[in-house]
Amino acid sequence: MRITRLHISQFKNYNTLDIELDEQMNCIVGQNGVGKTNLLEAIYCLSMIRGLFGLSDRLLTKDDCDWFRLEGEYTIGDKIKTACIKYAIGKKRRVSMNGVEYEKFSEHIGRLPITCILPDDSLILKESAESRRTFMNVSLSQLDSTYLSSLALYQRLLKQRNATLKADRYPDKTLLSVLTQQMKLPSQAIIQARESFLYELIPQAQVFFSQLGGEGKLDIQYKPNTVADQIENAHQESLENDLRLRRTNRGPHRDEVEITLNNRSLRKYGSQGQVKLVLICLKLGFYSLLSAAKSVKPILMLDDVFDKLDPSKIDHLIQLISGEQFGQVFITDTDPNRLKVALDKAKTAATFFHIDDGQLQL
Amino acid sequence: MEFSSQYIQQAVEQLSSLPTIGKKTALKLALHLLDAPSEDVELFTKSLLEMRANVKSCSQCFNLSDAEICQVCSDTLRDQSRICVVETVRDVMAIESTGQYRGLYHVLGGVISPLDGIGPAELTIQELFSRVQQSEVKELIMAVSPTIEGDSTIFYINRMMNDSDVLVSAIARGVSFGNELQYADAMTLGRSIATRTPYDRTI
Secondary structure (H helix, E strand, O other), X not given: OEEEEEEEEEEOOEEEXXXXXXXXXXXXXOOOOOOHHHHHHHHHHHHHOXXXXXXXXXXXXXXXXXXXXXXXXXXXXXXXXXXXXXXXXXXXXXXXXXXXXOOOHHHOXXXXXXXXXXXXXXXXXXXXXXXXXXXXXXXXXXXXHHHHHHHHHHHHHXXXXXXXXXXXXXXXXXXXXXXXXXXXXXXXXXXXXXXXXXXXXXXXXXXXXXXXXXXXXEEXXXXXXOOHHHHHXXXXXXXXXXXXXXXXXXXXXXXXXXXXXXXXXHHHHOOHHHHHHHHHHHHHHHHHHHHHHHOOOOEEEEXXXXXXXXXXXXXXXXXXXXXXXXXXXXXXXOOHHHHHHHHHHXXXXXXXXXXXXXXXXX | OOXXXXXXXXXXXXXXXXXXXXXXXXXXXXXXXXXXXHHHHHHHHHHHHHHHHHXXXXXXXXXXXXXXXXXXXXXXXXXXXXXXXXXXXXHHHHHHOOOOOXXXXXXXXXXXXXXXXXXHHHXXXXXXXXXXXXXXXXXXXEOOOOOHHHHXXXXXXXXXXXXXXXXXXXXXXXXXXXXXXXXXXXXXXXXXXXXXXXHHHHO
């Protein structure tokens, strides 16, 4: 799958931009703050209907403007498709494919598969368990369309259950047990989906880890707060605790993922370079799963990815993503020369886009 | 808008406080009332005042009523063994207008949603239980919105009825009548297949 043309109007720092894209390697270069990442964000938004950092549509709109529009032309197999997102302040955003508007945005997610690696993504490995759950949630939303609806249902019921626990001095126990019972099916669906996702991801990530010159044994372990078939018992056992602490203590919202390098926690002992490398392997692993699930090569975006990597790993990475397994790639960097050298070593042809202040320099 | 009369101003302000009525429509209505014969306007205001003073909620089913007990509850020809449980009085009107149902009603006043501060105690659930205990009711037909909170409400009432012989049923959810299957959304269609009914029962 490829995006062949991108048209941007009043998005982030871009006024208008209309560019033809390279089918393989696209290098977006320029100084800090000129809009390299914003260009990636426009492409990401066309796939995921959200920005890279969870900003509201209002904040994705260019300053002093009251609407934005993104349009992308895609080649999928032998078909040409046009995706379009429109937003105007005070109105709901509208998403269409080949001119047909979606009623539910969830129908669009996963149709234009995409994987991106951002500098901030290292936090997935460094910060709290919540960021690792978010990684699983965002990944699974592209892989499995029913996952999103289970997750939304679970989160809503969890809020209702917590509100019940907080509402009164003596919460209604029948209501608690009703809500707990309603949470059972979505909980099980979430746990099973995460389990099989990580089960498939681990070997992929390990292969990339050794291909990119990583040293040591990389391991990922899913630690569900409760196993799927024990969910009812778990809630029953923690009822006293729940009542005392006035919140729900068991369930997939407390799941953890432990990542180790040579049996030592990466979160606690990993160096910045190791963390970055493992993150890239996780994301490329996800790329492989997505590629297999959709039977197309998704778009791959690397934002400022060379930061904190030593030159030999950069060479390995460029070599790898130029290979058969990957399709269209977008890379941003402040230093065009560093990128050129690495690409030349890998004998990879690429198109360079020089960006300056929201405009393309030819 | 500026008016030459403070009385018109006042009337327009009051009318535009009604839902879906904007300033322009309010002015149109006010001018219409100004032109109408004064007896008509008196009848108009009188009927509003009388409605406000006399309509109360039925002490049994919480539907709107002129008397202590509403017309539906006091109609002995209706099937006393079935109660249709709904969220609001508007749902009663909707079901009555189908002409398909000849049982009784019970208006809950909403659905359970602790997030919005609505627990079972804020609804008329306790009153429903006492009603069921004191009468010959055999079936509760739950006709609440097909939402997460609606489901919690059905679940809750079903749980409370566990010990009794009362059957708790819920209205069918699925592809709407007269619509084409291909236009139904995936969730509705999926549920329709999961909760399909034997054809013998649909004739």
